[in-house]
Amino acid sequence: MSPHRAAHRRRPAGRVFGRVLVGALLVVLLVIGGTAFRVWQVARADDRRPVDIVVVLGAAQYHGKPSDVLAARLEQALDLYQDGLTKYIVTVGGRLPGDAFTEAQASKKWLTGNGVPAEKIIDVDVGSDTLGSLEAVAEISRQRGWTSALIVSDPWHSLRARTMANDFGLKAWASPARSGPVVQTREVQFKYIVRETGALLYYRLTHAPAETIGDGLG
Numbered sequence: 001m002s003p004h005r006a007a008h009r010r011r012p013a014g015r016v017f018g019r020v021l022v023g024a025l026l027v028v029l030l031v032i033g034g035t036a037f038r039v040w041q042v043a044r045a046d047d048r049r050p051v052d053i054v055v056v057l058g059a060a061q062y063h064g065k066p067s068d069v070l071a072a073r074l075e076q077a078l079d080l081y082q083d084g085l086t087k088y089i090v091t092v093g094g095r096l097p098g099d100a101f102t103e104a105q106a107s108k109k110w111l112t113g114n115g116v117p118a119e120k121i122i123d124v125d126v127g128s129d130t131l132g133s134l135e136a137v138a139e140i141s142r143q144r145g146w147t148s149a150l151i152v153s154d155p156w157h158s159l160r161a162r163t164m165a166n167d168f169g170l171k172a173w174a175s176p177a178r179s180g181p182v183v184q185t186r187e188v189q190f191k192y193i194v195r196e197t198g199a200l201l202y203y204r205l206t207h208a209p210a211e212t213i214g215d216g217l218g
Helices: 003-043 068-082 103-113 130-144 155-167 186-206
Strands: 053-056 088-092 121-124 148-152 171-174
Touching: 003 155, 003 186, 053 068, 053 130, 068 103, 068 148, 088 103, 088 130, 103 121, 121 130, 130 155, 148 155, 155 171, 155 186
Parallel strands: 053 088, 053 148, 088 121, 148 171
Antiparallel strands: none
């Protein structure tokens, strides 16, 4: 075969490979862009409605006092409870070594201090990440006959948390906190949208918490 004919055959194959590569890259960009848009879209919504439980996802606490991030979530949960949208609030979150309180206990302490009867608060202090905590909440819900939940977290975390809760059999919506450090500036908001986009894609691919990839996203 002449060199001219061999080169002629290689060129179409190269063009096909190039088109496949470009197409694959476009699909990846569309998936990432679409996921980021959904994270942003759900973050802007508040799907408050009557439910069996309001679930407050954990965040840092210091000697029983909620951090600013956790306090913002608790204020949102308290507002939902006072509006009569639920009879029970479920607080979640474990403890770090040396802590006297779990995040769930600190949250319950704050809520009782703000007028919620202790018997209306269920503290679930198992699970070291969002996935483990929501799995525990789903188990308690099955035992008590609860089927619907409002998830209270930061806006950017709402879609992933809601997705996990639904995967565990709860009919879940999000009612995110609108105050606190994670919503103060556009730079912070952009950072969290990027992080949550990656974490949600990782969860959808693996059904594992994002801590397994070492970035502490939950």
